[in-house]
Amino acid sequence: xxxxxxxxxxxxxxxxxxxxxxxxxxxxxxxxxxxxxxxxxxxxxxxxxxxxxxxxxxxxxxxxxxxxxxxxxxxxxxxxxxxxxxxxxxxxxxxxxxxxxxxxxxxxxxxxxxxxxxxxxxxxxxxxxxxxxxxxxxxxxxxxxxxxxxxxxxxxxxxxxxxxxxxxxxxxxxxxxxxxxxxxxxxxxxxxxxxxxxxxxxxxxxxxxxxxxxxxxxxxxxxxxxxxxxxxxxxxxxxxxxxxxxxxxxxxxxxxxxxxxxxxxxxxxxxxxxxxxxxxxxxxxxxxxxxxxxxxxxxxxxxxxxxxxxxxxxxxxxxxxxxxxxxxxxxxxxxxxxxxxxxxxxxxxxxxx
Numbered sequence: 505x506x507x508x509x510x511x512x513x514x515x516x517x518x519x520x521x522x523x524x525x526x527x528x529x530x531x532x533x534x535x536x537x538x539x540x541x542x543x544x545x546x547x548x549x550x551x552x553x554x555x556x557x558x559x560x561x562x563x564x565x566x567x568x569x570x571x572x573x574x575x576x577x578x579x580x581x582x583x584x585x586x587x588x589x590x591x592x593x594x595x596x597x598x599x600x601x602x603x604x605x606x607x608x609x610x611x612x613x614x615x616x617x618x619x620x621x622x623x624x625x626x627x628x629x630x631x632x633x634x635x636x637x638x639x640x641x642x643x644x645x646x647x648x649x650x651x652x653x654x655x656x657x658x659x660x661x662x663x664x665x666x667x668x669x670x671x672x673x674x675x676x677x678x679x680x681x682x683x684x685x686x687x688x689x690x691x692x693x694x695x696x697x698x699x700x701x702x703x704x705x706x707x708x709x710x711x712x713x714x715x716x717x718x719x720x721x722x723x724x725x726x727x728x729x730x731x732x733x734x735x736x737x738x739x740x741x742x743x744x745x746x747x748x749x750x751x752x753x754x755x756x757x758x759x760x761x762x763x764x765x766x767x768x769x770x771x772x773x774x775x776x777x778x779x780x781x782x783x784x785x786x787x788x789x790x791x792x793x794x795x796x797x798x799x800x801x802x803x804x805x806x807x808x809x810x811x812x813x814x815x816x817x818x819x820x821x822x823x824x825x826x827x828x829x830x831x832x833x834x835x836x837x838x839x840x841x842x843x844x845x846x847x848x849x850x851x852x853x854x855x856x857x
Contacts, residue, residue, distance in 0.1 A: 509783045509847065513779075514588065514688060521793050525685070526846055527627075527718040527833055528778075533760050535627055535629055535631060536571065536626070537573070537626075538578065538627040538631060538633060539627075539631060541634060543635055544572070544634075545572055545633050545784050546571075546572050546573060546578065546603075546625070546633070547563040547569060547570075547572060547580075547623070547625060548569060548570040548572055548580075549567070549569045549572075549623075549635065549637045549774050551568050551570075551661070551665050552567040552568065552569055552621075552637050552639070553567065553568065553639060553658070553660055553661070554639050554640060554641055554649075555639065555640050555642060555661065556614070556619075556640070556641045556642065556662075557642055557660055557695045558559055558613065558642065558643050558645055558695035558696065558736045559610070559611040559643075559645070559693065559695065559696065559825055560611050561696065561726065561727060561828060562609040562610075562726060562727030562728060562729055562741070563609070563611075563643070563692075563695075563696045563725065563726065563727040563825060563828075563829075563830045564609055564610050564611070564727060564728070565609045565610075565611075565614060565639075566606065566607065566608050566609075566660055566662045566663065567606070567607040567609075567621060567637065567639075567660065568604065568664065568665060569604075569605045569607070569623070569723075570603045570604060570605065570661070570665075571603045571605060571625075572603075574603070574692070575590045576625060576628055577627065577628050578625055578626075578628075578838050579625065579626045579627075579634070579810060580592060580593045580595075580623065580624075580625050580626075581624045581625060581645060582621045582623075582624050583607045583621065583622060583624070583695060584621075584622050584843055584851065585609045585614065585619060585620070585622070585629065585680075586613065586614075586615055586620055586624075586759030587677070589784060590614055590624070591733075591735060592622075592683045592735065593607070593735055594653070594734055594735045594736055597688045597736040597738070598665050598791070599663055599683055599687055599688065599736045599768040600736065601664075601686050603852070604633050604664075604665075606663065606682075606735075606736045607621065607623065607759040608728070608736065608737060609621070611844075614641045614643075615641060616641060616643055617640055617641060617642075617815055618638065618640060619638070619639050619640070619641050620636055620637070620638050620639075621636065621638075621639065621666075621770075622634055622635070622636050622786070623635045623636075623637070626745075628676035629653040631796045637786070638803060645697060646693065646694075646695070648847070648848055648849045649846050649847060649848045649849075650662070650693065650765070650846070650847040651675060651844065651845070651846050651847075652844065652845040652846075653675075653844045654668050654677060654825050654843075654844070655676040658677060659691035659692070659693070659833075660691060660692045661690075661692075662682055662688075662690050662692055662735075662832065663688055663689055663690055664680055664681070664685075664686065664688075664690070664800070665681040665684045665689075665710055666678050666680055666681060666689070666691060667679060667681050667682075669759070669841065671708065671841050671843065673708050673783050673806065673807075673841070673843075674706050674707075674708055674783070674841055674842075674843030674844070675734065675800055675843060676843070677708075677841040677842055677843045678691065678833075678841070678842050679710070679837075679840060679841045680837075680839060680844070681736070683739030685713040685714075685835065685837060685838060685839055686713070686837065686853070687836065687837065687848075688834060688835075688836050689834070689835045689836070690722065690832045690833060690834040690835070691832060691833050692725070692830050692831065692832050693831050693832060693833060693845045693847055694707075694831035694847040695830055696825050696828035696829055697828055697829070697849070698791055698792070698796060698828050698841075699788075699790045699849060699850075700725070700789070700790060700792050700849070700850045700851070700852055700853055701721050701723060701790050701831060701847055701848065701849055701850060702787070702788065702847070702850050703721050703786075703787070703788040703790070703831055703845065703846070703847050703848075704785065704786070704787050704788075704845070704846045705721060705776070705785070705786055705833065705842055705843065705844070705845040705846070705847075706783065706784070706785050706806060706842075706843035706844060707719065707720075707780060707783065707786065707833075707840055707842050707843065708779065708781070708783040708806075708839060708840065708841040708843075709747075709778045709779075709782050709783075709784075709785075709838065710743060710780060710781070710838075710839040710841060711780045711838070711839045712749065712837065712838050712839075713837050713838060714778075714836075714837030714838075715749070716730075716748075716749055716750055716836075716837060717748075717749050717836055717837040717838040718747055718748035718749060718750075718834070718835075718836040718837075718838065719746055719747055719834065719835045719836065719838050720744065720745050720746020720747055720754075720786065720801075720833075721745045721746065721786060721831070721832070721833060721834070722742055722743070722744055722745075722803075722830075722831065722832040722833070722834055723743055723744075723745060723788045723789075723790035723829075724742060724744075724790055724797055724799070724824055724829040724831075725741075725742050725829055725830040725831065725832045726741030726742060726826050726829055727740075727741065727822065727830075728740055728741075729741055729760070729761065729762045729763065730762070730763045731763055732763050732764070734763065737785075738761075738763055738764055739741040739760075739761040739762045739765070739767075740759065740760070740761050740765050740767075741759075741760045741761075741823070741824060741825070741826065742757075742758070742800075742824075743756070743757070743758050743790060743797055743824060743829070744756065744757040744758075744789040744834070745786070745790075745799055745800075745801035745815075745818065746834065747776065747778060748773070748836075751771065751773040752773070752776075752777065753774045753775040753776040753777075754772045754773065754774055754776050754786075754801065754803055754815060755771055755772050755773030755774060755801075755814055755815055755817075756771065756772055756773075756799045756801060756817040757769055757770065757771040757795065757817075758770050758771075758799075758817065758821065758823040758824060759823055759824075760823040760824070764818075765824060768821065768823060770817065770819065770821050770823065771822070772815060772817045773815070773817075774812075774813075774815050776803075778844070782820075783805070783806035783807070784803045784805060784806060785806055786801060786802075786803045787801065787802050787806050787811070788800070788801045789801075789852075791853050792853060794853070795827075796819060796820075797818070797824045798816065798817065798818040799817055799850065800812070800814045800815060800816040800817070800818070801815050802814050814850075826840045827838065832846050833845065834847045840856045
């Protein structure tokens, strides 16, 4: 009986040894790729911006990158700006898609003009490799009106991956990269500044990629708030004018969430049910009256059509506590094209006809 068992064991042992050898060789190849392959084969920073506009408070300089090797073969560990202290990179956020790495740098870590971002990655066996991305920080406030026509260059992305296309409806426009729509995808079209503003943008709704979806304008964007220093950061502070499927229409929201705390939101909506292919012009006026914020929006169909009535809301709960707010465009689980966008600074501080 024992010799029979031993023969079966020896027979089984050979394929197991071969399988182990193949696994060892495969792991060795992966580790060699990790250490010696060109940067872009391991970690793709092609979508990371080369030019960053003015930032302040919790509106950060954001860099979206992609791991080319799957987890756990490759794990992003930490990052730093300009040789400063290392910050740990987090995972498991709804803001991140598969292979998506997001780095957020506060304004006090940035230098005028030339900067360097270092990102350290770790392989399955614990080997480490550092990638460096040089970028330029332009801290001056641009002249108004700020016009984004997308023919001149890419947007400054906060979350996700975006592409420039030429649309029959809108001309040069931007949209979330196909297959990467996901959770909040948004770009900045004006850096943080004080005071009231008017935003005009044309957009085309292509399709929903989730049951809960939305698209529109962030006329007051205060950044992701996370006092615990987690990355990616979990909170927010915003005034928003958009379409949201949950509410079944276009509307205005004010909301604040700090870190892991529950959010507090005030909102008003008017019924509207866009279908795939519908295009709109949206005008948003956002007022700051001695710190009290108000927003109103109106839309009209493109290419021709009349504007509807204003939808108006004041932040009577005081969700927005800052002085300076950026302006952005957002697509939430939706494929949306944004055409020419204009941000004007206006003198009014309250609703008017």
